[in-house]
Amino acid sequence: MNNQELKRYDRQIILEEMGIEGQEKLRKASILVIGAGGLGCPLLSYLTGAGIGKIGVIDGDVVEESNLHRQVLYQYSDLGKNKAQAAATQLNLRNPLVEIQAYPHHLNAKNAIEIILGYDMVVDGSDNFPTRYLVNDCCVALKKTLVFGSIFQFEGQVSVFNHQGGPDYRSCYPEAPAADEVPNCGESGVLGPLPGMVGSIMANEVIKIVCGFGVPLSGKLLILNALNYDMQIFNIQPENPEQENASPVKTKAAAYQEIGIRELEEWKEKAEPFLLIDVREAYEFEEHNIGGTNISLYDLKDKIDSIPFHSKLVLCCTSGAKSRMAVKIISKKREEELFIISLLSQNT
Incomplete structure (x- = not known):
């Protein structure tokens, strides 16, 4: 130089x-x-x-x-x-x-x-x-x-x-x-x-x-x-x-299904049991939500043991990105069938 x-x-x-x-x-x-x-x-x-x-x-x-x-x-x-x-x-x-x-x-x-x-x-x-x-x-x-x-x-x-x-x-x-x-x-x-x-x-x-x-x-x-x-x-x-101590390699994606608002409404009409968790921040949940329980993605790891068991667990956020991260956290400890729904899917 x-x-x-x-x-x-x-x-x-x-x-x-x-x-x-x-x-x-x-x-x-x-x-x-x-x-x-x-x-x-x-x-x-x-x-x-x-x-x-x-x-x-x-x-x-x-x-x-x-x-x-x-x-x-x-x-x-x-x-x-x-x-x-x-x-x-x-x-x-x-x-x-x-x-x-x-x-x-x-x-x-x-x-x-x-x-x-x-x-x-x-x-x-x-x-x-x-x-x-x-x-x-x-x-x-x-x-x-x-x-x-x-x-x-x-x-x-x-x-x-x-x-x-x-x-x-x-x-x-x-x-x-x-x-x-x-x-x-x-x-x-x-x-x-x-x-x-x-x-x-x-x-x-x-x-x-x-x-x-x-x-x-x-x-x-x-x-x-x-x-x-x-x-x-x-x-x-x-x-x-x-x-764990070796160089990271590709992971197997945790299993989940993506659903829309219409499918969720059909579950409600048929009285099918499910638990809806909105993983956005509290201010986002207060501004607009489709019901369910609000547990921030950042708090999910600490609160996962307090979530009651359901055969179907539905995770909600704006676009689906936070819900996918939540799937990775939950699937390590829980065995429910996991679903993802985004608020943007309300228009579909």
């Missing part, structure tokens, strides 16, 4: 865990970032600041005024511009020592393999399930580590997939929800600082993995609640419990 690089990265080079060797690893690394939106903006900023040698950013969307409250790379003058290109312009100004490659289009089945193949690691900050599954499957096929993040209203998730034999995205979420059951920021909203918090954690995971220090979130799913700063880490369990 030359004097300019030594001066720019001095504050992280002096970290014992980093040193010159770690900075050289960052300099030689190439990272592809999927999405230059809420998560992509802080993520790209910190990766660029850290001195990653080459960063690719792919996004086919344009900057809209409703993006500006959370997508901090963009200015009012960027409205209407492609996000990948606008982000690359800003990042080049922040650190001209980093090579930024903009892909001003969406990732799809035709271009994904070719683009991902050119990078050491992939970071997924996309906002839709088809892209997430496409990115995951390509990373599995190409043996690329995938850092994943997502946000919804006040909640964020981060994990590291396909890392050194660890589980992939499908181990955590085997199947995508139906298209009409998927919420988005335009319909549900998102707190402005949340993507900054989650994107920073994602960038931290990238730097740790590239440099080889710390413990990455491989085989674990971090869930952050910005309302009360509750942060929990769920284990993505290995198939064989005896391998």
Whole structure:
């Protein structure tokens, strides 16, 4: 490294865990970032600041005024511009020592393999399930580590997939929800600082993995609640419990069925016994619910023994995501038949 690089990265080079060797690893690394939106903006900023040698950013969307409250790379003058290109312009100004490659289009089945193949690691900050599954499957096929993040209203998730034999995205979420059951920021909203918090954690995971220090979130799913700063880490369990201390491997998904409101109403009409548990936060339950008992996902592990036994246990949340995590917790201790219902399915 030359004097300019030594001066720019001095504050992280002096970290014992980093040193010159770690900075050289960052300099030689190439990272592809999927999405230059809420998560992509802080993520790209910190990766660029850290001195990653080459960063690719792919996004086919344009900057809209409703993006500006959370997508901090963009200015009012960027409205209407492609996000990948606008982000690359800003990042080049922040650190001209980093090579930024903009892909001003969406990732799809035709271009994904070719683009991902050119990078050491992939970071997924996309906002839709088809892209997430496409990115995951390509990373599995190409043996690329995938850092994943997502946000919804006040909640964020981060994990590291396909890392050194660890589980992939499908181990955590085997199947995508139906298209009409998927919420988005335009319909549900998102707190402005949340993507900054989650994107920073994602960038931290990238730097740790590239440099080889710390413990990455491989085989674990971090869930952050910005309302009360509750942060929990769920284990993505290995198939064989005896391998607990070994490198995580893909898991067998806990068995459950997804049902809609109509099916639940039919059970009520036939007086079929079931227990409905809403695993959202109390404020969400108070604003809108379809009945049942409210036990937050974050409290479920501690309260599971107090839940009365029923032959059918129905778990409810907004989109189904929290319910799927609840299935993993409950199935370890209970033997009821498990069902998932999302509030969004009321329109189906």
